[in-house]
Amino acid sequence: MGAENDSPLVPRLVLAGTASGVGKTTTTVALTRALQAVGMRVAVFKCGPDYLDPTYHARASRSVSQNLDGWMMGKDAVRATFARASRDADIALVEGVMGLYDGAGPTGEEGSTAEIAKWLEAPVVLVVDASGMARSIAAVAQGFVAFDPALQIGAVLANRVGSAGHLDLLRRALKSPPILGGFPRDEEHCFPERHLGLFTADDERVPESLLDHWGATATSWCAIDALVKLARSAPANVAPFEELAEKVKVRCRIGLARDEAFHFYYADNLARLEALGAELVPFSPLRDATLPDVDGLYIGGGYPEAHAGGLAANTAMRDAVRAFASRNAPVYAECGGLMYLTSAIVTLDGVRHPMVGLVPSEARMCAKLQALGYVEVETQTRTILGGAGSRFRGHQFRYSDLSPAPEGIDRVYSLRRRRGGDTSLEGYRVGSVLASYVHAHWASNPRIPEAFVESCARARVERR
Numbered sequence: 001m002g003a004e005n006d007s008p009l010v011p012r013l014v015l016a017g018t019a020s021g022v023g024k025t026t027t028t029v030a031l032t033r034a035l036q037a038v039g040m041r042v043a044v045f046k047c048g049p050d051y052l053d054p055t056y057h058a059r060a061s062r063s064v065s066q067n068l069d070g071w072m073m074g075k076d077a078v079r080a081t082f083a084r085a086s087r088d089a090d091i092a093l094v095e096g097v098m099g100l101y102d103g104a105g106p107t108g109e110e111g112s113t114a115e116i117a118k119w120l121e122a123p124v125v126l127v128v129d130a131s132g133m134a135r136s137i138a139a140v141a142q143g144f145v146a147f148d149p150a151l152q153i154g155a156v157l158a159n160r161v162g163s164a165g166h167l168d169l170l171r172r173a174l175k176s177p178p179i180l181g182g183f184p185r186d187e188e189h190c191f192p193e194r195h196l197g198l199f200t201a202d203d204e205r206v207p208e209s210l211l212d213h214w215g216a217t218a219t220s221w222c223a224i225d226a227l228v229k230l231a232r233s234a235p236a237n238v239a240p241f242e243e244l245a246e247k248v249k250v251r252c253r254i255g256l257a258r259d260e261a262f263h264f265y266y267a268d269n270l271a272r273l274e275a276l277g278a279e280l281v282p283f284s285p286l287r288d289a290t291l292p293d294v295d296g297l298y299i300g301g302g303y304p305e306a307h308a309g310g311l312a313a314n315t316a317m318r319d320a321v322r323a324f325a326s327r328n329a330p331v332y333a334e335c336g337g338l339m340y341l342t343s344a345i346v347t348l349d350g351v352r353h354p355m356v357g358l359v360p361s362e363a364r365m366c367a368k369l370q371a372l373g374y375v376e377v378e379t380q381t382r383t384i385l386g387g388a389g390s391r392f393r394g395h396q397f398r399y400s401d402l403s404p405a406p407e408g409i410d411r412v413y414s415l416r417r418r419r420g421g422d423t424s425l426e427g428y429r430v431g432s433v434l435a436s437y438v439h440a441h442w443a444s445n446p447r448i449p450e451a452f453v454e455s456c457a458r459a460r461v462e463r464r
Contacts, residue, residue, distance in 0.1 A: 008236035010043070010086045013227065014117040014124045015157075016096035018140060022129040023159040023183065025053045026214060028095040030183065032060040033215025034224050035091060043089035045082065047113045048097030049374075049395035049439065051264040051301065057095070060211050066267050068094065069441060071104045071111035071374055071418065072393045073268070075119050077443035081268050082120060091231050094122065100144060100151075104374055104418050111374070114151055123154035123230050126177070130158035130170055131185060138174040145177065154230045157222065158182030167221070180230075181222030183214075251277035252456035255294035259284035261311060262336055264301035269442050272449040273298075278456065285340060289316040295463070296330035296384075296456035297321070299337030301439055305365050305400065308345045308353035318356045325358055325433050327463070330384040330455045333435040335398060338428070339363035341435050342402065359428050359435055360409065361402040371396040374418035375438055377427065381412050383434050386451035393444035396437055413438070432459075 015031070017024045032042045044057035044065045049072065057065030066085045068078045086092040096113030103112030117124050126144055130137055137158065145153045156179045161167045163184070171179045218224070254273060256265070262285060270280060281292045285299070286307055304311060311318075321341075325331050333341050338359065344352045346364040355363075379390045406428055413427025413436060427436045432455075442449045 009083060009120070009234070010089050010092050011228070011231035012086070012092040012094065012120060012122045012234050013231045014047075014094045014096060014113060014120070014122045015127060016100040016113045016117070016124050017098070017127045018129070018144065019099045019102075022127050024095050024127050025056055026183065027127050027157055027159065027218075028053075028093055029056050029060040029211060030214035030218035031093060031222065031224075031227070032057065033211055034218035034222065035093075035228070036061070037215060037219060038224065040090040040228075041088065043086035043092040045085070045092065045094040046097070047094060047116050048111070049397075049441070050097065051266075051439075053095060054267075055263075060215075064267050067441070068116050069111065070115040070119070072395065072441035073443035077268070078116060078119055081443070084271075085267075091228065094120070100124065100126065101147065109148075114148060117151060120234075122234050123152050125155045125157055125180070125227065125230070126153050127157050127159055129160050130166075130182065131160040131162070134169060135173040137170050137179075141174055141177060153177050154233070155180040155227065160185045178226075180226050181218070183217055183221055186217070248275070248277045250279045252295040252453060252460045253279045253281050253293065254453075254456055255292055255297045256280045256282050257285050257297070257299040257337065257340075258282040259286045260302075261286055261304045261307040262300050262302040262340070264334075264336065264439065265298075266439075266441055269440075269449065272442055272446065273453060276450055276453040278453050285317050285321075286310045286314060289314070289320075291317075291320045291324055295460040296452070297324065297332065299331070299333040299340060301335035301337060304336045304339045305345055305347055305363075308347055308351075311340060311345075311355065312353040318354070321356050322358060325431060328432045329459050329463070330452065331358075331433040331435075332384060332452060333433070334439050335396075335437050338435040338437055339400060341433065345400075358430050358433050359402075359406055361404060361406040363400045364403045365400050367399075369397075369399055370401045371398050371437065376416045376418065377436075377438060377440070378414045378416075379412055379427070380414055380425075381410070381429075383412055383427075383429060384432060384452055384455040385434065385448050390448060390451070391445055392440050392442065392448050394438040394440040396439070398437055 035042050042061050044061045046054045054065035100113050104110045109115045158170050161182050341356045341358045342363045343357050344362045346352050348365045381388045410429040411425040412429045415426045416423045
């Protein structure tokens with residue numbers, strides 16, 4: 001999509017955990033605010049397919065946080081996305097996913113934080129939950145170092161320590177890699193969580209004072225200068241990478257559902273649409289009575305079940321989306337967007353909330369997780385995303401299912417799970433509407449966003 005670029009990469013650190021739940025997001029937020037306090041511009045990234053942690057990064061850094069996913073994006077796209085998004089920063093922080101070596105499979109590094117760290121040639125700071133731990137921190141840290149000597153683990157941060165004395169004891173137990181600080185156990189200031197992980201970092205649940213608290217804690221408890229020095233040890237000059245083209249003349253306008261109910265979007269996907277000539281026009285299915293003047297719709301994931309009453313009550317918007325689709329205008333929906341396009345969302349309390357009604361089924365919330373993991377999609381026929389045989393990669397994480405199974409409409413995705421290789425038919429097409437539970441990352445196939453923009457541009461011409 002653009003020319004090769006060999007501009008140097010900024011100083012950078014990968015903040016990796018020994019496992020999920022050790023405090024990577026809190027650490028990333030805290031260091032972001034502490035680095036800003038000394039005048040540094042910080043770019044923040046998230047490894048893996050997560051949509052929630054980046055909302056904390058964005059609040060802390062006051063800028064967009066980008067996802068870097070080895071399995072969905074590939075090396076070239078990861079490096080190009082990192083370079084583009086950190087171009088104006090003084091330092092970049094990359095929050096890992098799960099444990100450092102956890103990825104798409106149990107025996108390889110594909111999709112792991114370790115893979116991203118190698119591609120970016122970035123030093124790793126290992127975050128360890130040190131509660132109830134003393135000399136054992138040396139065994140843990142040195143085991144992580146020895147597991148893959150090709151990876152540079154340059155420092156450790158000890159989280160949930162009992163006191164300053166406890167942190168000093170840990171430092172004496174582990175000489176190398178050095179412990180460059182940590183964070184005390186602080187239940188009062190934990191970020192709120194829900195079934196998909198953390199809540200979205202809105203102003204109500206995550207006030208500025210909470211972000212400032214963690215920044216001040218990092219300033220007091222962490223060796224900020226030493227961490228900056230470690231970040232600057234990363235090589236500046238790396239192999240050339242492919243850049244996105246600059247934005248071109250507007251070819252179409254795409255309505256982007258964005259409010260409390262719908263906000264799960266990969267920033268890279270949106271950047272690709274804009275680079276191809278799409279003007280993205282936000283609208284709220286919760287509050288707006290009409291759609292903006294657009295040629296296509298992109299309805300991403302989010303929490304429609306948490307706002308089902310408000311979505312159902314906005315009959316004007318539901319009618320507007322249904323009328324828009326009836327004009328054969330492109331509508332692309334993912335996960336929560338699919339739920340919105342069904343006949344109804346049935347919440348855990350059994351209440352049925354009417355929705356748009358384009359997909360003849362109900363999205364029923366379940367107490368247990370219904371799908372989790374990477375998937376690869378191959379289209380079986382032409383869609384608004386291109387011709388038959390188009391392939392791309394994505395991810396599923398959902399607590400709802402469609403019941404009864406949609407009948408009388410096309411299922412145009414052959415969906416293969418990354419783990420196990422099971423295949424199934426999904427991807428519901430009704431005219432120019434395409435809806436699926438898959439959160440797609442278009443770096444896996446840049447022709448997909450090209451086709452979507454082309455579909456919207458063609459609709460623009462036809463309606464004029």
